[in-house]
Amino acid sequence: MLKGEHAVRRWQQWAGLSLIGLLVLAIYWPGLSGAFIFDDYSTIVENSRLHVATLQPSLIWHAATSFDPGGTFGARPLAMATLAMNHAVGGLNPWGYKLVGLLIHACNTALVWVLINTLLAAPAATVVLKDRTRHGAAFAVALLWAIHPIQVSSVLYVVQRMETLAATFMLAAMICYLRGRLCQIRSGSGWPWLLATVLLTLIGLLSKETAVLVPVYALAMELTVLRFAASNPSVARRWRGLYSVAVIGGLVVFVAVVVPHYWSDHYLARNFGTWERLLTQLRVLPMYLLQIVLPTPGNLTFYYDNVVPSRGMLQPVSTLLGGLLLLGLLATAICTRRRAPLVALGILWFFVSHLLTSNVIALELAFEHRNYLALLGVLLVACDLVLRAPAAARQRVLPAAVLAILVGSAGLTLIRSATWGDPLLLATELVVENPGSARASADLGAMYFGMSDGYANSPFIDMAIGEFERGSQLPGASIISDQGLILTAAQSGRDVPSIWWDRLVSKVQTGTLSPETTGALFSLLENRYKGVALDDRRLAEAFRALFKRTTLPPYSYAQVGDYAMLHAHDEGLADEMFVQAIDNSVADPGYARKVIDALNRKGWHRQAELAHARARDLGLLAEPVAAAPAGAK
Structure with missing residues (x-):
């Protein structure tokens, strides 16, 4: 390519990336006016250690270790430090936090474009492509990844900055890994790129433990598009040996250390054990795939606290059906590894993305944000299928189809972003789309109470009490709605029926002790300190019941x-x-x-x-x- 042509092509690429960035900002911008939600409160709003007043380094450092789970990398200091900086600049105004999250997502979109471009340049990745076709494919994949409706709850849910910021360094690490390996395949030295991969992965771990998956993503790329190749045969042998040792060592650690540590017939603070959690993931992963392929509002409900654990392969039968689907996908990846390596990589990418969250660790059963990077696997499969379509279809039918999908996704995401930008609309939407979620019910009840402005006779008080009462009686509901009932009545000067306290104490005594249980009780205690008149005998009874069980x-x-x-x-x-x-x-x-x-x-x-x-x-x-x-x- 001539120098002038190269400059023009480079300018076109930068123009394309700028266009993607502007589209991403425009589509998510309505959501910036939204409020904090769910774990934002415990991690940010109620976390006094994060509430620094200035950007003084010592204060930021103290705040960086304020994430409660803690641990070696569990403290997530880099992500927490950025949240502390947000507080130093704008206090507890959610707008600034959401803006930073959106900018991180825009940066990640550019990294996805570079990653796809680099992947498609690998000799074994797909059919031979012209540069223009490769750049166009990368543009479409990056844009669809960025504006897919499932990404809204990662971008606008503030606490998920941990996920998106970790993804920034993970994507950068994988780009460096690919470039280093392609240098080795093309007779160059790739070690500077590979050393950068290690450094970026370590930085990613400071945002979230998810970054530990970078070596597994790298293995998936080796098995498909890289094939442990190198111009120097000894280098190729070393890569095969290294990965063989790493896989064996990883399996030994998993079986001998991880499984014994986490395996439980009944997790503390959960209504399921390890085996039931693993069985449930056979249904959850296909659910994620449906959400990606068909991202309608009814499929994207944000709260999944009412997902019923699988108790056996046929309880429900969708457990078995989901397992067969996942087994079929793995078989497809094995069969297409040579003939369609990008398809195999996409399938493996999806599974790798869920390797931590769909495993033996006692996490909640499902969350949309776990698909932030997993979505890219599905898009890789779609990209390969499009590129392998007959030339006539690629020139006439597929461009229109791709454009329709992009426009449709943009429209759905814009609507969802606008919903997230209106707290009452979001709370109402979450209840309508998932009436069985006690968390969604509690959010709506709290929204109604906030709209009462403290007036005891406000009709919003009655609406709040009605919604809290409905939520408190949902199957498996925690005490969060019971707490809402008690606080709503007490703060509005109304009598608190003893049945509400009876139900709350009974749930503490016999129900699942989730983090919501302790959070709700300590919230009652904090309101008591603020002067809210509560029944101290019953609150003390609830705490005694709590400490007997945990x-x-x-x-x-x-x-x-x-x-x-x-x-x-x-x-x-x-x-x-x-x-x-x-x-x-x-x-x-x-x-x-x-x-x-x-x-x-x-x-x-x-x-x-x-x-x-x-x-x-x-x-x-x-x-x-x-x-x-x-x-x-």
Whole structure:
């Protein structure tokens, strides 16, 4: 190609990417006016450690480790640091958080375009393509990936910045891997690119653990479009040996370490065990495929808390049918690995994308955002099929069909974005599309209550109570709607029927203890501190029932102990809670010392003595800690 032609082609590519970026911004822009939702509250709104006032590095660093699950990479410090920066600039205005999420998605779209372009340039990827055809195919795939309706809940659901930011580094890592390997295939040295792959993967892990899948994506590319090839035979042998060792080692670690660690007949805080979770994924993965192929509002419901776990291959029968479909897809990938490697890669890509979330880890059964990268696998299959179509069809029929799909997807996504931009419309839509979701019901009830503006006789209070009552009686519903009922009545000055407390306590005693259960109870406690008149006897009863069934971090017990002294006036409960806080501080002796010091400062000397004695018995007091004054009560 002549230099001038090359410059023109490069300009056209940049113009195409700019057009994609503008389209993405325009389609998602109506959704920026939406509110926080679901896990946004626990991760951002209620997470005081994230609420930094300035961009001072020390404050950002502290906030970066404020993600509760924690762990080696589980703290997700890079993603949390960016959320803290958002707070420093705009407080808790959701608009700025959503804008950053949208910009990350636009960046990822450009990376997808580069990745597809690079993939299609691999000698074994597909039929021989002209540059113009390859760039056009990459353009269509990247655009459809960016504006597909299933992506809305990844882009506009703020907390999923962890997913999308990790994807940024994963996509960049895979581009570097492909370029490095193509250099080796074409007689060049690809090691600088491959070293960049490692670095980008490690950075991705700081956003979300999903980045650990980069080597598995790389294996999928080797099995299909790269085929462990290299111009130097010794390099090719080393790649085969490396992947053989990695696969064997990974399987050993999975069977010997991961499965024993996570396997459970009944997960804590879930209504299913490991085997039931794995069976359910045989239905969930085909559901994802349907959502990708047919992304209508009825198929994209955001909340999936009412997905019923599979109890056997025929309970329900769709478990078996889904398993057969997935088995057929894997067989297709094996059979087409040589003849249509891009089809095989697309199928493997989809499965790799769900390797963590559809495995033995005790996660929730389904979420749309888990398809953020998985969608690309389906589009790779479609791309290969289009490129292999007869020339006449590619020139006459397929362009119009592709354009129709792009326009249709853009329209559906624009509508969904606008819905996400209106909190009441979104809450109503989620209930209409999934009336069996207790979470959707609780959102709508809370929206009605917010619209009452605190007026006790507002009709919105009655609407809120009606929706909370409906949601509280849904099969398998947590206490979140019961909590909403109690708070709505108490904050509006109405009587709280004892049946509402009875139902809440009964669910805590016998129901599934999900994170929503503890969150709802502590929300009641926080509202009590804010002056909301609640029945302290029943709230204390609920906490006693909770702590009989589960173990929480030590500060949770200290918080309830404080409440027992200040509001419930139940010193027996306070004694139990502060001693339990010490019991759970074995891994953090410093916290035990803080509890004892705080009790002494508040003058709660009997509780300080009990806590001090327990800490001494557990060997947590390496240095002397002041006990209560002699004779103090």
